[in-house]
Amino acid sequence: DVISSNSAISACEKGADWRTALALLAAMGWAVVEPNTISCNAAISACEKGADWEAALALLTATVRCAIELDAIGYSATISACEKGAEWQR
Numbered sequence: 001d002v003i004s005s006n007s008a009i010s011a012c013e014k015g016a017d018w019r020t021a022l023a024l025l026a027a028m029g030w031a032v033v034e035p036n037t038i039s040c041n042a043a044i045s046a047c048e049k050g051a052d053w054e055a056a057l058a059l060l061t062a063t064v065r066c067a068i069e070l071d072a073i074g075y076s077a078t079i080s081a082c083e084k085g086a087e088w089q090r
Contacts, residue, residue: 002033009042018043018050022059035066041074048077053085 005028012021021043028035040063047056060078063070 016049021046048081056081
């Protein structure tokens with residue numbers, strides 16, 4: 001379910017394991033579990049903590065395309081990832 005998936009993605013975030021977080025997010029679609037704002041925020045935050053600004057920016061773009069509404073947490077994590085990667089101009 002979405003709560004279990006979000007918890008797993010959040011655990012990856014805390015461990016800065018962005019690759020696993022993104023794999024879990026993708027698996028939600030295969031398991032017919034709709035990702036939500038919390039799922040995407042946690043995955044973007046994992047990318048930020050894992051210092052992968054490109055993945056954070058790609059996920060932000062995909063989230064917007066999928067019409068999942070992000071909040072300040074998702075946008076802030078994306079900005080922070082870009083800042084950490086010295087790509088704040090993006």
